[in-house]
Amino acid sequence: MQRYGTVAIVGVGLIGGSIGMAIRARGLADRVIGIGRDTDRLDEARGLGAIDEGTTDPEGALDGAEVVVVCTPTDRIAADVCRFAASSHPDVLITDVGSTKRRIVEAVEADDRARGVFVAAHPLAGSERRGAAAARSDLLDGRVCVLTPTDRTPIDRRDRAARFWSSIGGRVVMLDPDAHDSALARTSHLPHVAAAALALSVPAGTIELAAGAYRDGTRVAASDPDLWVAIFRENPEHLIAALDEYRRHLDRFREALTDDDPGELRSLWSRARALRSRFREPGSR
Amino acid sequence: MQRYGTVAIVGVGLIGGSIGMAIRARGLADRVIGIGRDTDRLDEARGLGAIDEGTTDPEGALDGAEVVVVCTPTDRIAADVCRFAASSHPDVLITDVGSTKRRIVEAVEADDRARGVFVAAHPLAGSERRGAAAARSDLLDGRVCVLTPTDRTPIDRRDRAARFWSSIGGRVVMLDPDAHDSALARTSHLPHVAAAALALSVPAGTIELAAGAYRDGTRVAASDPDLWVAIFRENPEHLIAALDEYRRHLDRFREALTDDDPGELRSLWSRARALRSRFREPGSR
Numbered sequence: 001m002q003r004y005g006t007v008a009i010v011g012v013g014l015i016g017g018s019i020g021m022a023i024r025a026r027g028l029a030d031r032v033i034g035i036g037r038d039t040d041r042l043d044e045a046r047g048l049g050a051i052d053e054g055t056t057d058p059e060g061a062l063d064g065a066e067v068v069v070v071c072t073p074t075d076r077i078a079a080d081v082c083r084f085a086a087s088s089h090p091d092v093l094i095t096d097v098g099s100t101k102r103r104i105v106e107a108v109e110a111d112d113r114a115r116g117v118f119v120a121a122h123p124l125a126g127s128e129r130r131g132a133a134a135a136r137s138d139l140l141d142g143r144v145c146v147l148t149p150t151d152r153t154p155i156d157r158r159d160r161a162a163r164f165w166s167s168i169g170g171r172v173v174m175l176d177p178d179a180h181d182s183a184l185a186r187t188s189h190l191p192h193v194a195a196a197a198l199a200l201s202v203p204a205g206t207i208e209l210a211a212g213a214y215r216d217g218t219r220v221a222a223s224d225p226d227l228w229v230a231i232f233r234e235n236p237e238h239l240i241a242a243l244d245e246y247r248r249h250l251d252r253f254r255e256a257l258t259d260d261d262p263g264e265l266r267s268l269w270s271r272a273r274a275l276r277s278r279f280r281e282p283g284s285r
Numbered sequence: 286m287q288r289y290g291t292v293a294i295v296g297v298g299l300i301g302g303s304i305g306m307a308i309r310a311r312g313l314a315d316r317v318i319g320i321g322r323d324t325d326r327l328d329e330a331r332g333l334g335a336i337d338e339g340t341t342d343p344e345g346a347l348d349g350a351e352v353v354v355v356c357t358p359t360d361r362i363a364a365d366v367c368r369f370a371a372s373s374h375p376d377v378l379i380t381d382v383g384s385t386k387r388r389i390v391e392a393v394e395a396d397d398r399a400r401g402v403f404v405a406a407h408p409l410a411g412s413e414r415r416g417a418a419a420a421r422s423d424l425l426d427g428r429v430c431v432l433t434p435t436d437r438t439p440i441d442r443r444d445r446a447a448r449f450w451s452s453i454g455g456r457v458v459m460l461d462p463d464a465h466d467s468a469l470a471r472t473s474h475l476p477h478v479a480a481a482a483l484a485l486s487v488p489a490g491t492i493e494l495a496a497g498a499y500r501d502g503t504r505v506a507a508s509d510p511d512l513w514v515a516i517f518r519e520n521p522e523h524l525i526a527a528l529d530e531y532r533r534h535l536d537r538f539r540e541a542l543t544d545d546d547p548g549e550l551r552s553l554w555s556r557a558r559a560l561r562s563r564f565r566e567p568g569s570r
Contacts, residue, residue, distance in 0.1 A: 196557035
């Protein structure tokens, strides 16, 4: 089994906290250090068992870390990776959890030092809840974790990153950064926009008449605005393309309704249902 | 407590079966008779405890029934109500569970005998699953049940219908049939079309990269095509209006993405989130 001396987690919210708990629950490291800007949050994460120690002073803490996991908001990740690469041991592995990958990878690869130690990652696990209080040691169990190394990523770092993410329960999948962003625009970013637009389409006075379809269809609209605005802005081209395809499907439904065409309505619905039946819950794969 | 001699349930699937279980669990009737066209399904419903007896011969069974609950597909309800009104005791109460109301009410009110005994109803409970095997005695507990009496509905039947639906756990709300269809177009029919269009937007090859937002956003696309095509076709005007409003919200997101306008993205998201926060799970009200 993989074992580490020190793992540093930058940003101990839902994902960072869950990674810390997974490492500690599996006994994978001597020490898990949480790095953050807010002492109260670090204390909370320590109280919840997500980290062994917390600090607001990364330079001291990073010195001995073998692995640094950057779990800050998507639009801060590239800068944080470069900053931490500059103050880490040259043998460090730095990885992240950002929901978009192309822009992060491009920004990091422009930095000579950071490029040699970084492997971009995206564990597909989350929740509309936020903060270490929602963290769970099994959040990543059986979840796909996409790694997006490029031909500039050192092979040894790529392999170390794959071992790290596997060791805490992830099912590692390798993709090109842009292919990741294109796929996630459809599987994750589009469903978020669709949920928010759905919430906006149901006036407050009629929500009492909503049931399961509304509940599930709008669930992720309860997510944090800062987090999602940052993700959307990191992936606009693919998200716009996904939205345009989504609207074409909505238009087909609208046309079939206008024409009162049961064959077309049934055909659209049956194709949707067949695609949906291919989805398997993480963990049940 | 309200008590009945015989209650007849026409169509013992998910909803009909759950109504039968609720009546039997609460001891509200001496006898619950299931009426259907398929002997195997009736036997299954009896085996599951949803009904006391099943029959494919409604005329004999309806003779002594005080309450008849029509749980057939939306596009068959009006004809079934008229047919059963003709062969029932004159003091009978007939009610239904259709997901749309205006067309059903108009069709029933064109029939002199049926008009005097019918109170249209829509219990807001369902599932993407179908059939008596998915039925539960608590499916309606705390769920809104919309009744849509008109000025042609006898007051005593309206009050009896309200008592009936309350007695099996529903929270009765009275609405005009067209107001019901307009509200449900947004709270239920639109979320179903949105879910199906979302499922159509995620190609089979990328479903492996889907997680919670996709799972919830597409859940109801697994529902039965016949059931939903019938519902859509009973409520096209309101559903098209709801789709048009939905597309306007999607267009606002698209424009804010094109303009890279974080203020507008945040504003859209925050309004969606505030609306969504007003939703309360049935039972937690």
